[in-house]
Amino acid sequence: MxxxxxxxxxxxxxxxxxxxxxxxxxxxxxxxxxxxxxxxxxxxxxxxxxxxxxxxxxxxxxxxxxxxxxxxxxxxxxxxxxxxxxxxxxxxxxxxxxxxxxxxxxxxxxxxxxxxxxxxxxxxxxxxxxxxxxxxxxxxxxxxxxxxxxxxxxxxxxxxxxxxxxxxxxxxxxxxxxxxxxxxxxxxxxxRHSNVGAIGRQAFQAPDVLGAAKFFADSETHRLRMVDLLNQWDFGLKDVRLETLRTMSEGKEEEVLVPFGIHSDGEREVKFPMFAESSGTQAAFVLLADLLPILAExxxxxxxxxxxxxxxxxxxxxxxxxxxxxxxxxxxxxxxxxxxxxxxxxxxxxxxxxxxxxxxxxxxxxxxxxxxxxxxxxxxxxxxxxxxxxxxxxx
Structure with missing residues (x-):
């Protein structure tokens, strides 16, 4: 209070x-x-x-x-x-x-x-x-x-x-x-979680999507809850899977955990990187990573x-x-x-x-x-x- x-x-x-x-x-x-x-x-x-x-x-x-x-x-x-x-x-x-x-x-x-x-x-x-x-x-x-x-x-x-x-x-x-x-x-x-800083609202950005992916990778319970909610909110997502990809940064190879949205027409599945999803879906994905731990604790x-x-x-x-x-x-x-x-x-x-x-x-x-x-x-x-x-x- x-x-x-x-x-x-x-x-x-x-x-x-x-x-x-x-x-x-x-x-x-x-x-x-x-x-x-x-x-x-x-x-x-x-x-x-x-x-x-x-x-x-x-x-x-x-x-x-x-x-x-x-x-x-x-x-x-x-x-x-x-x-x-x-x-x-x-x-x-x-x-x-x-x-x-x-x-x-x-x-x-x-x-x-x-x-x-x-x-x-x-x-x-x-x-x-x-x-x-x-x-x-x-x-x-x-x-x-x-x-x-x-x-x-x-x-x-x-x-x-x-x-x-x-x-x-x-x-x-x-x-x-x-x-x-x-x-x-x-x-x-x-x-507490806050999206305000000294100069006002801090809008979500691409690094936040990767940060949310890391959070869900560390908690399967929260990941399943996130998938269930996104599915309820009618984003057309059957699942969100996390995959480790190799990338080059400043001449060095690094591993990056990337979220993929899984879509299905009932017979086939296709996957898209979360960055290819709509900004609303990405925002909801990041928002749930912020809300779910506060709600749980x-x-x-x-x-x-x-x-x-x-x-x-x-x-x-x-x-x-x-x-x-x-x-x-x-x-x-x-x-x-x-x-x-x-x-x-x-x-x-x-x-x-x-x-x-x-x-x-x-x-x-x-x-x-x-x-x-x-x-x-x-x-x-x-x-x-x-x-x-x-x-x-x-x-």
């Missing part, structure tokens, strides 16, 4: 909240599940919808950045800067994030304030009863040029903590020294333009992979942006986030369930297209 609040980040308004938490009126539908740390219900899905340039990618990029910072910032080389910057019209150079998440049945609240040079504030709190208890806090004093680190309940040796690099999370560092809490958090937040998928290179009717079966307890036994969560707004009628109002840029050139985001007068049985697609909810292109 994730609840992310962030302010002064890229083109966003003063504060924006992205949450998988559903309101108290939500029922026990299959697309949600019960929290293991609270009495709340959590959604498996969250769709981010809005016009081009509204700021949808930045919404999900913020979540991906915080997860990366907590889990991987220790490995960033000294002297490198982070690809994070505040809104162009903001005077402050700092960005603030708050992430509320569950790990192994415990509820944590993480706060991060940083600029391009250093962490200005970092804290981690654990919900122990009705309140949150501080595990550690870290704050930079610009006047004295010194950093204060307090660890009432974290466990990293103080001498090690004081060596933390300016642009490294204390959690990421503590995980390297075997701190149990840090290890549990890194394990959970590290189970639990975690979070952060995906920009989920429908890209795919037929719009494929969105529903992809969402169903997350909704079904059979294919998603550990309640993996999917947050995604989408331009195929017909998808709105496949979701509940608490699973739809709308994003719109205001007259001050700042993006504002809100969930449909936060708007007054929106009924659970409304035709969300029709009302959105009619402009009732906002966040539509002004043409």
């Amino acid at each position: 994730h609840t992310l609040r962030f302010s002064n980040f890229f083109s966003f308004a003063e504060e924006t909240e992205v949450s998988f938490v559903l309101d108290a009126r939500s029922n026990g539908a299959e697309s949600s599940f019960s929290s293991t740390a609270t009495d709340r219900r959590l959604s498996k899905l969250l769709a981010v919808v809005g016009a081009n340039g509204a700021g949808k990618t930045n919404v999900i990029k913020a979540l991906d950045f915080v997860c990366w910072f907590v889990t991987k910032s220790f490995f960033m080389e000294s002297g490198h800067s982070l690809a994070v910057k505040p809104h162009a019209f903001e005077a402050s150079g700092a960005s603030r994030f708050e992430l509320e998440f569950e790990a192994h049945g415990k509820l944590y609240r993480y706060t991060l304030v940083l600029n391009k040079e250093r962490v200005l504030l970092e804290s981690l709190r654990l919900k122990t009863s009705r309140l949150f208890s501080t595990l550690f806090s870290r704050e930079w004093d610009a006047e004295t040029g010194k950093e204060s680190i307090k660890q009432p309940n974290f466990g990293l040796p103080q001498k090690q903590a004081e060596k933390v690099k300016p642009l490294t999370s204390l959690i990421s560092m503590a995980e390297q020294f075997g701190v149990e809490t840090a290890h549990a958090i890194v394990e959970v937040l590290g189970r 639990g975690g979070t998928v952060i995906f920009d333009e989920l429908e890209s290179d795919l037929h719009p009717l494929m969105l529903e079966p992809i969402l169903n992979l997350f909704i079904s307890q059979k294919t998603n036994p550990h309640n993996a969560q999917l947050i995604f942006t989408c331009h195929s707004v017909e998808i709105l009628n496949l979701l509940k109002k608490g699973q739809i986030m709308l994003v719109e840029k205001n007259e001050r050139c700042r993006s504002e985001a809100w969930r449909l369930s936060d708007m007054e007068g929106v009924r659970a049985d409304d035709n969300f697609y029709a009302k959105y297209m009619a402009g009732a909810y906002g966040a539509v292109p002004m043409l």
Whole structure:
């Protein structure tokens, strides 16, 4: 479960909240599940919808950045800067994030304030009863040029903590020294797949097809599941086989694992290299290599333009992979942006986030369930297209 609040980040308004938490009126539908740390219900899905340039990618990029910072910032080389910057019209150079998440049945609240040079504030709190208890806090004093680190309940040796690099999370560092809490958090937040980077969506390319082939070669279970799904999605594929071919690269002979699509007319079989298949088939092949391990083990998928290179009717079966307890036994969560707004009628109002840029050139985001007068049985697609909810292109 994730609840992310962030302010002064890229083109966003003063504060924006992205949450998988559903309101108290939500029922026990299959697309949600019960929290293991609270009495709340959590959604498996969250769709981010809005016009081009509204700021949808930045919404999900913020979540991906915080997860990366907590889990991987220790490995960033000294002297490198982070690809994070505040809104162009903001005077402050700092960005603030708050992430509320569950790990192994415990509820944590993480706060991060940083600029391009250093962490200005970092804290981690654990919900122990009705309140949150501080595990550690870290704050930079610009006047004295010194950093204060307090660890009432974290466990990293103080001498090690004081060596933390300016642009490294204390959690990421503590995980390297075997701190149990840090290890549990890194394990959970590290189970994610994202197709967004510093400059936005990372579209699939030819090397991704070969990477997916290697993944499926290492897991026959996932390969069979992939073949079954592609066949269900009516790609005309009977099978996908993996063959090792020899090729020349820079004067040296190398072995490359290449996927082949097997087609049949009922009597004969023919095979085509995956690169000869349609871009939609290749995209689905790569996408399943990313989704299936998260679905099998639990975690979070952060995906920009989920429908890209795919037929719009494929969105529903992809969402169903997350909704079904059979294919998603550990309640993996999917947050995604989408331009195929017909998808709105496949979701509940608490699973739809709308994003719109205001007259001050700042993006504002809100969930449909936060708007007054929106009924659970409304035709969300029709009302959105009619402009009732906002966040539509002004043409």
